[in-house]
Amino acid sequence: MSTALRRTAALVAALLFSALPFAGHVAEAKDGAAPAATPPAASAKPAAYSRKGADTCIACHDDKVSLAVFRTPHGAPKDPRSPFGAGQLQCEACHGPGDAHARHKGKGRPDVIEFGRGANTPVSVQNAQCLTCHNGTANHWAASAHAGSEVSCADCHDSHAAHDPMKRASTQNETCTSCHKVQHTQGLMPFRHPLEEARMACTSCHAPHGSNAPAQLIRATTTETCTTCHAELRGPFAWEHQPVAEDCGNCHNPHGSTNPGMLKARGPFLCQQCHQASGHPSISFGPNNLPGRAGQQQAYVVAGNCLNCHTQVHGSNHPSGSKLMR
Numbered sequence: 001m002s003t004a005l006r007r008t009a010a011l012v013a014a015l016l017f018s019a020l021p022f023a024g025h026v027a028e029a030k031d032g033a034a035p036a037a038t039p040p041a042a043s044a045k046p047a048a049y050s051r052k053g054a055d056t057c058i059a060c061h062d063d064k065v066s067l068a069v070f071r072t073p074h075g076a077p078k079d080p081r082s083p084f085g086a087g088q089l090q091c092e093a094c095h096g097p098g099d100a101h102a103r104h105k106g107k108g109r110p111d112v113i114e115f116g117r118g119a120n121t122p123v124s125v126q127n128a129q130c131l132t133c134h135n136g137t138a139n140h141w142a143a144s145a146h147a148g149s150e151v152s153c154a155d156c157h158d159s160h161a162a163h164d165p166m167k168r169a170s171t172q173n174e175t176c177t178s179c180h181k182v183q184h185t186q187g188l189m190p191f192r193h194p195l196e197e198a199r200m201a202c203t204s205c206h207a208p209h210g211s212n213a214p215a216q217l218i219r220a221t222t223t224e225t226c227t228t229c230h231a232e233l234r235g236p237f238a239w240e241h242q243p244v245a246e247d248c249g250n251c252h253n254p255h256g257s258t259n260p261g262m263l264k265a266r267g268p269f270l271c272q273q274c275h276q277a278s279g280h281p282s283i284s285f286g287p288n289n290l291p292g293r294a295g296q297q298q299a300y301v302v303a304g305n306c307l308n309c310h311t312q313v314h315g316s317n318h319p320s321g322s323k324l325m326r
């Protein structure tokens with residue numbers, strides 16, 4: 001049954017697209033007609049586009065994956081900029097000139113441009129093919145860690161899928177963490193952002209195509225990125241706690257932690273990473289060592305967390321909040 005369906009789909013597609021003007025020959029003759037794909041680098045003679053475009057390809061590639069492209073924005077004949085818009089190169093807008101590939105009989109069929117990990121085509125050539133149309137994406141792309149590490153557009157995007165995995169939080173997070181194992185593990189810890197529930201995505205904080213910020217953040221600094229949502233902590237506070245204004249990452253791990261509040265360490269150890277172990281701050285555990293030497297047992301101190309007293313750890317607006325206690 002699915003074979004019959006496929007046949008029908010192929011037929012519909014073939015009928016549909018043979019009616020459209022196809023740019024194959026034109027692009028061969030005139031350089032740069034339409035914002036169309038460039039031929040692959042360094043071939044001996046200029047490779048030719050097939051004569052009938054998609055119809056040629058579909059004659060052999062009538063499988064589900066290939067045909068699904070018609071259900072994507074790329075398969076929209078009404079959009080003149082899309083590969084299937086009038087005068088565009090259809091399948092070959094992405095896969096490059098395929099005449100020799102399509103006509104070949106027997107073994108040793110010449111390759112067209114293939115996409116993704118493990119494809120024969122070098123990643124830079126794959127990406128250049130997408131960037132012929134999506135040059136807007138390129139602003140930060142070229143300098144990004146992904147471009148530098150040979151990550152391809154197709155590692156994240158699925159151009160034949162009706163639903164691009166990047167567009168949904170759940171499938172996006174899955175794709176990203178398929179490579180980023182550390183963040184995957186942290187995301188499974190008990191205290192974490194709601195990515196697992198798809199209420200947030202990696203792109204809540206990261207710019208997928210690169211940015212000027214460290215770690216491809218969506219804002220210039222970690223703190224600015226965090227306060228896009230946690231606006232109440234943006235400050236300025238009358239009494240600022242310096243490490244908060246500096247970088248929320250001083251105390252929190254944005255990807256998850258085994259400590260409540262996604263803290264990098266539990267109090268008092270968290271605090272004592274910075275606050276000296278002499279004078280009040282660290283000997284505050286001893287019952288007699290509070291400022292003013294109260295001399296009595298102090299439940300707060302025995303419990304041992306600086307936060308019992310210094311509750312306003314993100315800063316205070318209270319007139320006498322200088323010690324972050326109110």
Ligand code: HEC
Nearest residue numbers: 050056057059060091092095098099101102109112113114
């Ligand atoms: C006569 C049949 C035939 C035609 C026509 C044809 N192909 Fe192919 N194509 C194949 C075969 C067989 C393979 C797989 C074996 C190989 O790579 O040689 C293949 C492989 C491919 C692959 C790689 C698939 C993979 O597994 O990575 C792509 C992409 C592709 N073709 C695209 C096209 C495009 C685009 C066109 C139209 C310009 C086209 N083909 C026309 C037979 C055809």
Ligand code: HEC
Nearest residue numbers: 054057061065066069074083090091094115154158159160
């Ligand atoms: C927008 C660019 C684009 C267009 C247009 C396009 N493809 Fe693809 N094609 C890709 C990418 C990217 C992949 C790699 C897999 C993926 O991301 O879906 C791919 C994969 C393939 C494969 C291998 C699929 C597999 O099973 O692994 C074939 C065959 C193929 N395309 C054929 C075609 C044919 C035939 C057409 C025209 C009907 C076409 N493509 C149009 C980008 C495109």
Ligand code: HEC
Nearest residue numbers: 073074079081082083093094129130133153154157159164
């Ligand atoms: C011939 C031009 C052309 C080529 C080549 C091309 N695209 Fe597109 N792409 C478009 C157009 C047009 C749209 C629809 C844009 C819009 O609606 O604003 C689009 C949309 C997209 C979208 C958004 C999809 C969505 O569901 O909203 C993604 C992601 C994308 N392209 C990635 C790619 C990748 C990856 C490649 C290379 C494999 C590629 N494109 C090749 C023209 C192209």
Ligand code: HEC
Nearest residue numbers: 127130131134137141146151152153156166167172203208
């Ligand atoms: C690290 C994964 C990743 C890589 C690699 C990647 N993208 Fe994207 N891309 C995304 C995400 C995430 C979105 C946002 C989807 C959304 O929220 O709608 C996106 C959106 C897009 C869009 C549609 C929205 C827009 O920005 O206009 C286009 C077009 C696009 N990407 C093209 C590309 C091209 C071309 C490449 C390769 C040069 C590429 N992408 C590489 C993850 C990636």
Ligand code: HEC
Nearest residue numbers: 145146149151155156175176179202203206208214215216
């Ligand atoms: C195919 C594997 C792969 C996928 C998928 C992938 N990445 Fe990456 N990513 C890498 C590699 C490789 C690097 C560079 C080496 C490193 O820093 O680990 C990198 C680096 C990064 C960095 C560090 C950037 C910097 O400047 O330090 C961030 C942030 C990042 N990726 C986020 C994402 C997000 C968000 C997604 C999904 C939208 C994603 N990645 C999808 C492989 C991948």
Ligand code: HEC
Nearest residue numbers: 173176177180183193200201202204205206215222249254
């Ligand atoms: C709540 C915001 C936020 C979310 C959501 C988020 N990140 Fe991050 N990510 C950050 C911050 C902030 C940094 C920088 C940490 C630092 O200071 O080194 C970072 C750093 C990274 C790095 C670079 C790590 C390094 O050691 O250089 C990678 C890779 C990364 N994130 C991947 C991801 C992936 C994949 C996802 C989705 C599963 C994700 N992040 C979700 C905020 C976030």
Ligand code: HEC
Nearest residue numbers: 191192194204205222225226228229248252254260261262
């Ligand atoms: C896109 C919005 C968004 C961004 C950006 C964001 N957060 Fe969150 N944050 C949330 C949401 C949603 C929750 C969960 C609140 C809930 O479950 O009620 C949360 C919860 C938290 C919690 C409490 C976790 C717990 O276990 O109770 C901390 C701590 C936190 N975020 C820190 C950060 C830091 C640090 C950054 C920057 C690296 C950041 N957030 C960026 C939306 C965001």
Ligand code: HEC
Nearest residue numbers: 223226227230233243244247248250251252261307313314
């Ligand atoms: C000096 C360490 C430190 C820094 C820096 C820091 N936090 Fe916190 N944060 C904490 C501690 C400790 C808690 C736990 C508070 C508690 O248990 O009452 C916490 C709790 C939170 C919570 C949980 C909800 C709440 O208010 O109880 C959020 C959200 C949060 N921090 C966001 C941020 C953001 C955003 C930044 C950067 C602007 C930041 N934090 C910087 C120490 C810090």
Ligand code: HEC
Nearest residue numbers: 241242243250267270271273274306307310313322323324
């Ligand atoms: C990353 C380093 C760092 C961490 C972690 C840290 N602090 Fe601080 N804290 C500072 C700095 C720097 C100042 C400003 C010191 C100054 O002005 O002399 C400060 C100031 C303070 C002050 C006000 C001191 C004064 O004299 O005005 C209090 C109270 C305080 N921190 C408590 C805490 C508590 C409680 C924690 C743990 C939740 C903590 N700090 C974690 C670096 C840190």
Ligand code: HEC
Nearest residue numbers: 268271272275281282284291300301305306308309310323
């Ligand atoms: C029982 C309550 C209590 C606990 C617990 C506590 N503090 Fe304090 N802390 C105070 C009081 C009260 C002051 C104000 C002293 C003053 O004004 O002279 C203070 C002052 C400070 C100051 C400013 C020191 C200065 O010289 O002005 C810092 C820094 C500080 N605490 C850090 C910490 C750290 C770190 C911890 C946990 C290891 C901690 N505190 C635990 C009550 C407490």
